[in-house]
Amino acid sequence: MKPNHFLYLGAENWVHPAWLRDFYPEGLPEDWLLSYYNTQFQTVYLPAAVWRQARPETWTQWLYDTQEGFVFIVEASPDSALPASERVRVATAAWQTAHVWWLDESADLRALSRRIREHAATGEELFILSRVGDLALLQQVKALREVLGY
Numbered sequence: 606m607k608p609n610h611f612l613y614l615g616a617e618n619w620v621h622p623a624w625l626r627d628f629y630p631e632g633l634p635e636d637w638l639l640s641y642y643n644t645q646f647q648t649v650y651l652p653a654a655v656w657r658q659a660r661p662e663t664w665t666q667w668l669y670d671t672q673e674g675f676v677f678i679v680e681a682s683p684d685s686a687l688p689a690s691e692r693v694r695v696a697t698a699a700w701q702t703a704h705v706w707w708l709d710e711s712a713d714l715r716a717l718s719r720r721i722r723e724h725a726a727t728g729e730e731l732f733i734l735s736r737v738g739d740l741a742l743l744q745q746v747k748a749l750r751e752v753l754g755y
Contacts, residue, residue, distance in 0.1 A: 611724055612755050613676055613732045614746055615648035618655060621738035628740055643671045646743075650696070650734050653682035664688040678705075678732060708735045708742050714749055721753060 619642040621628075629641055642649065656679045659667070667677070668690060679687065681697045696705065706720055717733070724731040733746055 610674070611728055611730050612721060612750060613646075613648035613730065614743065614750070615646040615650065615732070615734055616738040616743065617650040617652065617734060617736045618738075619646075619649050624738060624740070639667060640670045643675050647674060648676045648678060648732050648734070650678045650732075650736075651680065653680040656680070656687075657682060661688065664690075668692060676730075676732070678734075704730055704732055706731060706733045708733060708739065708746065709737055712742055714745065717746070718749060718753065721750070721755065725753075725755065 619639050628645075629638060633641060639649075656677075665688070668688065671677075671692075673692075675692060677690075677693045678696050679693060681695050687693055687695070694700070694704075706717055708717075711717070721731060735743055
């Protein structure tokens, strides 16, 4: 799929217990999960508790394991060092208000469609995320994106 450069779909983290049986291929090694996740999604949200534990070499591996257009969104956390990469966005409250649509808080696809069109008109990035990793809802958004031509 050609990246659209403004619309990103993903979840909070790439490891959800249900995904190990319903999403990832059986027998996929654990260290390949992120790479496989990136075949279906363009972004991941990492809570501070997750990304702050990652060593610099882990970040290097994560960036290597994902495609060039893949974006890591990290929960804002004071006094924490992040890798210097344009593929990492810090999610302050103000940034989230402008750039994130949480599916679990609003699954209204008509409203989401309007938001997507607004962002398409301006070219501003929009990150559509599920905190719980609701695969059915994420699939609905994939279909919506295709219907809208993005």
